[in-house]
Amino acid sequence: MSSNSKREDKPVIGITIGDINGIGPEVTIKALRDSRVLNFITPVIYGSSKTLSYYRKALRMDDFNYSHVKEPGQFHLKKVNVVNCWDEMVEINTGAVTPEAGKASFQALLKATKDLKAGLIDAIVTAPINKNNIQNDDFKFAGHTEYFTQNFDAKDSLMFMTSDDLKIGVATGHIPVKHISEVLTKELISRKIGIMEESLRVDFGIKKPKIAVLGLNPHAGEGGLLGKEDIEVINPAIKEFKQKGKLVFGPFPADGFFGKGDYKKFDGILAMYHDQGLIPFKTLAFENGVNYTAGLSIIRTSPDHGTAYDIAGKNEAQETSMRQAIYLARDIYKNRKEQLTE
Incomplete structure (x- = not known):
């Protein structure tokens, strides 16, 4: 079997280390510690071997081994690979918010993005960053979703929280609540539904996805009594997709949608704003949930948790979400390949 065939069978997945003072390094080590993962992917950690060595020792996981990448793209297909993204000594202060950790997380992200654009890796999994201390002249984004959307020239994208049984996207992402109704338009909702519908088909292999759209106002506006957006903005977008023969409802x-368990009847759900979607998602699927950026030419996933400074370095962080993010990146890669051959 040629090396190209081996790579197609085992995609190269880049993993950015995130904030080195948070739980990113810990969950990465734990997710990759089981060597069976190497049967399915070739993992490449973007960060620092010194950081990994620190956490390997602190967590007493001496059986976690890795190979240093000396030249771009020269990855060992049967080992965990590490790309060193900075040369200077960066002090690790577990649980602390520091400028040095923010700079390091950006350097890892920048290097991984460069390799992704060059085709050296097939997908990227991002460990949690601190959205404040990573800010600099080259990173002025509300988060990873906006960063990748701009860097890969996408007209739009969708923050898509996924698990085996629940998939929720948000029409508006990282914006203040007071601005939601200002930016919510029929065109925006139509774009988000379109991205979700295509992603469910292409990325998740659901041939005829059934999508639910949530209302913005209490009781979906109560016929206009509690707000006009549901009637004047959301409903017209839904009707447009129904006329095209798409299974879009709402x-x-x-509250009732989740309270009565109606979410179980749909392949995807579009919420109108961040907390409307993420509160039920993290309540129902926190341990195995994945944040996926749908609508991009590239594949980017992430665990559905943050830096969790309060438990960083204490060997308490669960790696389930990180592991699921890694495997989802692989599954989407394979699904896209299959779509191309059909």
Whole structure:
């Protein structure tokens, strides 16, 4: 079997280390510690071997081994690979917010993005960053989703929280609540539904996805009594997709939708804003949930948790979400390949 065939069978997945003072390094080590993962992917950690060595010792996981990458793209297919993204000594202060950790997380992200654009890696998994201390002249984004959307020239993208049984996207992402109704338009909702519908088909292999759209206002506006957006903005977008033969329904009042378990009847759910979607998602699927950026030419996933400074370095962080993010990146890669051959 040629090296190209081996790579197609085992995609190269880049993993950015995130904030080195948070739980990113820990969950990465734990997710890759089981050597069976090497049967399915070739992992490449973007960060620092010194950082990994620190956490390997602190967590007493001496059986976690890795190979140093000396030249771009020269990855060992049967080992965990590490790309050193900075040369200077960066002090690790577990649980602390520091400028040095923010700079390091950006350097790892920058290097991984460069390799992704060059085709050296097939997908990227991002460990959690601190959205404040990573800010600099080259990173002025609300988060990873916006960063990748701009860097890969996408007209739009969708923050898509996924698990085996629940998939929720958000029409508006990292914006203040007071601005939601200002930016919510029929065109925006139509774009987000379109991205979700295509992603469910292409990335998740669901031939005829059934999508639910949540309302913005209490009781989905109560016929206009509690707000006009559900009638004037959301409903017209839904009707447009129904006319195309798509299985798009709503708008549904969010409380009853989840309270009665109606979410189980749909392949995807579009929420109108961040907390409307993420509160039920993290309540129902926190341990195995994955944050996927749909609508991009590249594949980017992430665990659905943050830096968790309060438990950093204490060997308490669970790696389940990181492991799921890694495997989802692989599954989407394979699904896209299959779509191309059909």
